Every structure is written in C-alpha cells, then in structure tokens.
Amino acid sequence: MYLAPPPDRGAKPSDPVPRLRETDGMTTETKKSGGDSRARGMVSAAARGLGLALVALPGAVLCFTLTLVSVALIPIGVGIVTTPWVLTGVRAFADWRRLLAAQWCGVRIPSAYRPIPEGANPWTRTFGMLGDPATWRDLRWLPVDMTAGFVTALLPAVLVLYPLEGFALAAGLWRVFTDATGGTYWYLFVPITGQVTAVVAGVLGAVLLVFAHFFTTRLLHAHFRLTRAVLAANQGELSERVRVLTETRRDAVDTSAAELRRIERDLHDGAQARLVAMGMDLGTIEMLLDKNPEQAKQLLAQARKSSADALAELRDLVRGIHPPVLAERGLGDAVRALALRLPIATEVNVELPGRAEAPVESAAYFAVSEVLTNAVKHADAERIWVDLHHADTMLRVSITDNGKGGARIGAGSGLAGVERRLGTFDGVLAVSSPAGGPTMVTMEIPCALS
Amino acid sequence: MRVVLAEDLFLLRDGLVRLLEAHDFEIAAAVETGPELARALAELEPDVAVVDVRLPPTHTDEGLQCALQARRDRPGLPVLVLSQHVEQLYARELLADGTGGVGYLLKDRVFDAAQFVDAVRRVAAGGTAMDPQVIQQLLSRRAADDQPLGRLTPRELEVLEQMAQGRSNAAIAGKLVVTERAIAKHTANIFAKLGLEVSDDDNRRVLAVLAYLDHGR
Numbered sequence A: 001m002y003l004a005p006p007p008d009r010g011a012k013p014s015d016p017v018p019r020l021r022e023t024d025g026m027t028t029e030t031k032k033s034g035g036d037s038r039a040r041g042m043v044s045a046a047a048r049g050l051g052l053a054l055v056a057l058p059g060a061v062l063c064f065t066l067t068l069v070s071v072a073l074i075p076i077g078v079g080i081v082t083t084p085w086v087l088t089g090v091r092a093f094a095d096w097r098r099l100l101a102a103q104w105c106g107v108r109i110p111s112a113y114r115p116i117p118e119g120a121n122p123w124t125r126t127f128g129m130l131g132d133p134a135t136w137r138d139l140r141w142l143p144v145d146m147t148a149g150f151v152t153a154l155l156p157a158v159l160v161l162y163p164l165e166g167f168a169l170a171a172g173l174w175r176v177f178t179d180a181t182g183g184t185y186w187y188l189f190v191p192i193t194g195q196v197t198a199v200v201a202g203v204l205g206a207v208l209l210v211f212a213h214f215f216t217t218r219l220l221h222a223h224f225r226l227t228r229a230v231l232a233a234n235q236g237e238l239s240e241r242v243r244v245l246t247e248t249r250r251d252a253v254d255t256s257a258a259e260l261r262r263i264e265r266d267l268h269d270g271a272q273a274r275l276v277a278m279g280m281d282l283g284t285i286e287m288l289l290d291k292n293p294e295q296a297k298q299l300l301a302q303a304r305k306s307s308a309d310a311l312a313e314l315r316d317l318v319r320g321i322h323p324p325v326l327a328e329r330g331l332g333d334a335v336r337a338l339a340l341r342l343p344i345a346t347e348v349n350v351e352l353p354g355r356a357e358a359p360v361e362s363a364a365y366f367a368v369s370e371v372l373t374n375a376v377k378h379a380d381a382e383r384i385w386v387d388l389h390h391a392d393t394m395l396r397v398s399i400t401d402n403g404k405g406g407a408r409i410g411a412g413s414g415l416a417g418v419e420r421r422l423g424t425f426d427g428v429l430a431v432s433s434p435a436g437g438p439t440m441v442t443m444e445i446p447c448a449l450s
Numbered sequence B: 001m002r003v004v005l006a007e008d009l010f011l012l013r014d015g016l017v018r019l020l021e022a023h024d025f026e027i028a029a030a031v032e033t034g035p036e037l038a039r040a041l042a043e044l045e046p047d048v049a050v051v052d053v054r055l056p057p058t059h060t061d062e063g064l065q066c067a068l069q070a071r072r073d074r075p076g077l078p079v080l081v082l083s084q085h086v087e088q089l090y091a092r093e094l095l096a097d098g099t100g101g102v103g104y105l106l107k108d109r110v111f112d113a114a115q116f117v118d119a120v121r122r123v124a125a126g127g128t129a130m131d132p133q134v135i136q137q138l139l140s141r142r143a144a145d146d147q148p149l150g151r152l153t154p155r156e157l158e159v160l161e162q163m164a165q166g167r168s169n170a171a172i173a174g175k176l177v178v179t180e181r182a183i184a185k186h187t188a189n190i191f192a193k194l195g196l197e198v199s200d201d202d203n204r205r206v207l208a209v210l211a212y213l214d215h216g217r
Helices: A016-031 A035-072 A078-105 A122-130 A133-181 A195-231 A236-269 A271-291 A293-321 A324-329 A331-341 A358-379 A414-423 B010-022 B034-044 B062-073 B088-095 B107-111 B113-124 B132-139 B154-164 B169-176 B180-193 B201-214
Strands: A185-187 A190-192 A345-351 A383-391 A394-401 A428-432 A439-446 B002-006 B026-031 B048-052 B079-083 B102-106 B128-130
Touching: A035 A078, A035 A133, A035 A195, A078 A122, A078 A133, A078 A195, A133 A185, A133 A190, A133 A195, A185 A195, A190 A195, A236 A271, A236 A293, A236 A414, A271 A293, A293 B107, A324 A331, A324 A358, A331 A345, A331 A358, A331 A383, A331 B088, A358 A383, A358 A394, A358 A414, A358 A439, A414 A428, A414 A439, B002 B010, B002 B034, B010 B026, B010 B048, B010 B107, B010 B113, B026 B034, B034 B048, B034 B062, B048 B062, B048 B113, B062 B079, B062 B088, B079 B088, B079 B107, B079 B113, B088 B102, B088 B201, B102 B107, B102 B113, B107 B113, B113 B128, B128 B132, B128 B201, B132 B154, B154 B169, B154 B180, B154 B201, B169 B180, B180 B201
Parallel strands: A345 A383, B002 B026, B002 B048, B048 B079, B079 B102, B102 B128
Antiparallel strands: A185 A190, A383 A394, A394 A439, A428 A439
C-alpha cells in the first residue's frame, strides 16, 4: 500500500504546498469554456507551438551534437571535462521542457536524475552522469524532439496560419502567387487557376480554421504527451518514492530511538530511583518497628509519598508515550481532552466516522499536541480552533489561532519535527502564518477509518 | 452498604475488597470485565459502584461506559470511577446529568484508606468526589470575565474548588481555617452568582461543580 502514491496527485510527496495548490489550478482550468476563450486558447497554443518549435529544433540539435562530440572526446581526456557541462545543459533543456509541459498543458513529467555529490571530480561526475539511465533517456529524446516533436509543436501554428493564406488567395492575391511560381499554385490539394479555385481555397481555409479552433490546444497537448512518453522515466515515480521512503524510514527510526532513550532516562532517574528509595525506607522501617515505632511511622509516610511520586511520574511518562484517552477513546476525544488542558480557550470540532490505525492516530495526536504547544508558547493567541475531519481517504487536521503569526517550518521550530513525524505516514504539513497572524497549520495524512 | 466493584487487576481488586470489607461495606460482587459489571449493576441494585475506567475485553473505557449506561437506566445510581489518569472530559460526562452521586478519583487515592472510604460514603450519599488533579487542570486556565465563574472572587473560587472535591462546609472551614458561617456565606454567594436557585443544597453543590468543570469550554 505504501508504493501507491495518492490518486490524482502527481506532485512529489515531499512537496506539500504545490500539491495543495494543484487542485485549485485544476478547478479554475475546468471553468474555462465557451467559444471566446477557446479562440484565445487556439491563438495562444499556436503562438506557443511556433515559439517552441523555433527554439526546440536548434536547441535539440545543438544539445545532441555537443553531447556526441563531448562523449567522443572522452578517450582523449577533453571529454572528461566537457561532458558534465554539456550534460548539465541537456538536463536544463529537458527541465525547461518539463516546466513548459506542466505550465501550459498540465502534463507532469517527473524528473529523476541521480544526485551528483557536491565537489566531485570531473571523472566521477562524467561517469556518474553517464551511468544514470535518465541521461540516456534524454539522449534518446533529443532526436525525437527535433523530428516528431518539432512537427507536433509546429502543427498548431500551421493550422492557424495556413487558413489565412487561403483567405488571402480568395481575396484576390491568387494572381500574385501564381505569377510568382510561374505555373500552377497548389493550396493543399486545390490547384489555383482562377478566382473560382481561389474561392474554393478560401472555403478550405475556413474549414481548416474551424478544425484548428477545436484541435490546436489538443495538438500542443499531444506534443507534450509525446515528450513525456520518451522523457519520463517509467521508473521515475518509483525511484522518487523509494528516495522518500528511505528518508522517512531513517527519520522514523531516529525518532523512535531518541524516544526510547528519553523514556529510559526518565524511568532511570524517576520511578526507578523512587522505588529504590522506597525499598530502603521499608528496610529501615522493618528495623525500627520494635526499637523506635515513632520514627518508623514517619518513614512509612515518606515511603508512601515516594510511591505516590513514582506513580505520578509514571503517569506523565505514559501520557508522553501513548496518552490513555487516545487508547480509550480515539483521536477526537484525545484532542478534546488535550484542549481542555490548555491555558487558552480552544474550540475542537471533530467529524470522524471511525478510528484510524493506532500508529496514525498517535502520530496525528502528537502532531496536534506539538502545534498546540507552539501556539500557546509563541503565538500570544486568545483563542484556538482545531478541526479534525476525514474525507477522500485523507485525515485532515487544521489548527488556527488568532495570535501574532510568524510561525515557520524549520528555524528550530517544532514544526519541522512534526513534518518529519507525519512524513513516515505520507502525511504533509502546510503552514500559513503571515506576520500579525492568524496562523493556520494544516495536516493531511492518507489513511482509512475503521 | 452494598458495593459492586469492578477492577481487572487481581491484586488491586483483592486489596479493594479487603479495604472496603474492613470498613463495614458489603461486597455484593467483585467483577473484572465490562459485561459482568453491566449485569451486576442491573441485577444486584447496589448502593454504590466502584468502577475502573478501563476494563476487559476491549481495554478501552468500558467501565466508564457501563457506569454511564447504568446511571441512565437508574438515574442517581452512585458511581465512584477510578482511573490511572484523570481527564476533565470524563469528569464532565459523569456529572452531566446533574443528579450527583458521582466520584472520579485517581487510583493513587486508595493509598489513603480513610480518605478513600470517606469518598465512597460521600458518593453513596449523593455527593461528589472529584480528584484534586481535575480541579488543578481547571485552575491552569484563566477564567474569562464574561463567564459566570469570572465574577467569583478568588476566595469564592477557592471555596468552590474545595466544594468540587466533595467537601462539606464544615470540612472546607477546617481546611481554609475560617468559621463555618463564613463558608456558608461564600457558598450562598457562589450559588447566587452562578444563578442556581434555592433548592436541595446537595444538588446545588453538584450544579456548582458542574459549572466549574464547564468553564473555559
């Protein structure tokens, strides 16, 4: 189950904010309809296609040639130095196309280059890059881009401009064209011989324009789909996923090891020490019972206090490991109980039809707890609102306060820890906290409720 | 006085049975699971139930749910709930029906046998026994001025805090080292400020505690 990225979401899992925005972009996109905007779409697709074709062809040829030359020069040593530069250029070129694909047509082409270590020598860089399957995919893509890619990019422009020529012919300019060629001038499959055929060319142009009206945007889309087919790593998403999983697994192991160390220390310094003291007191009491009953009584009171203190410490420790209310009632009531303990008035709104898995509940609880602690400590807020609900296989939690804002992920804040904790469950964290407030922290964790 | 006792840990159950029997309580039943408790409460009609929040088979809040259900079936059934941890959330649920006869204590309170037995008796008589920790949690939150509790003086809050733990006027007077009449005056003021009508005094005390627990909600 961990391998499947959340449905309908192409963005990288490590990239929470664009993912949230992406859905907004899609809704505005679908709102655009009607002839006027389609005409505008046709013209812009044609212009974009034309620009793209004009830049892409020389770019692809240049990249391809330079790469071939540079790789050929490796045996004599020069290539070792030039290849990393050239390949970096190729990657930039490919990344630029990825960007255009996403911006113009919403086609996402994942980029999956292996990271090259900083400050590596040219030898490692060259062979590191040449050993990367993504490099070879780029090189396979370049010839495709300068041929099929060029044609599909140019086609929208042709579809829009060619009808204009038909209109020009029909308007009487056919004379100029036939004179210039000195024979029969062909408009598509119509030989222009006089005004009548010129008008036929004009009508044909109109038909073509209608066709363009419906298909130019799709053609540009097709261009990027072609680009994706060649350029996208079929393993790209998987390897990205593997990278994220490795990272979050390491974080999870680190966090739990640190937690265990803390618990061990707390037990050692707290409850364990108190029990030792209690045992010693009891031993002394046993000795004093006959000799000095008065003092024995005093020590008994002390032993009882030690046991009460040990219990209190254990209770706090248990709350830190897994709060009892969470085990007994689940996330909603645990957060309610947590809110009741806060010194700031907190409104909790829960809409959870069931319970999530215990580890998810625990992660969400401690994330909420950390965010609330932050709000109490730093936000200077008068009120906090917590909202928990489950929709579209996502547990969504938002915490808003009317404090002074300025909260950020990182910068030593606990929010980075929250992000790491949630990362283990593919959860994401987004913070909106302009200076002056209000602060809104949103978390999303994919999970099913039972 | 007949007691139904529900506690899943053998040692604690055994200890409680001996403690209560030593103080002249009659143990009608000492059970260890939720369903057993529900049956005992329905069939044996005890004078008071002493119940652990967490019981088998689910080890969640079965004991509390059984107690709440039994009080719905038989309003005012005295219930003393014991737990390893106390939560305002649970205290509120127990007090919500406003009929009294409710106790909610940490298990640690069993250490002090005299106080614990006193708490059981008080609950059986229709009073309340809230753990000092519940009260402490409340004090950590500042009272907003627009709430009824915000109008109480610090001294009146102190008296209310003692009241919430289930102490009588005489006991509160002893604790705060003032005369019982002074306390009676404070309690009258508290009831007036919280808008509680003159009626059965015990019931008003429960309602005052409930208002206390509700503050800051």
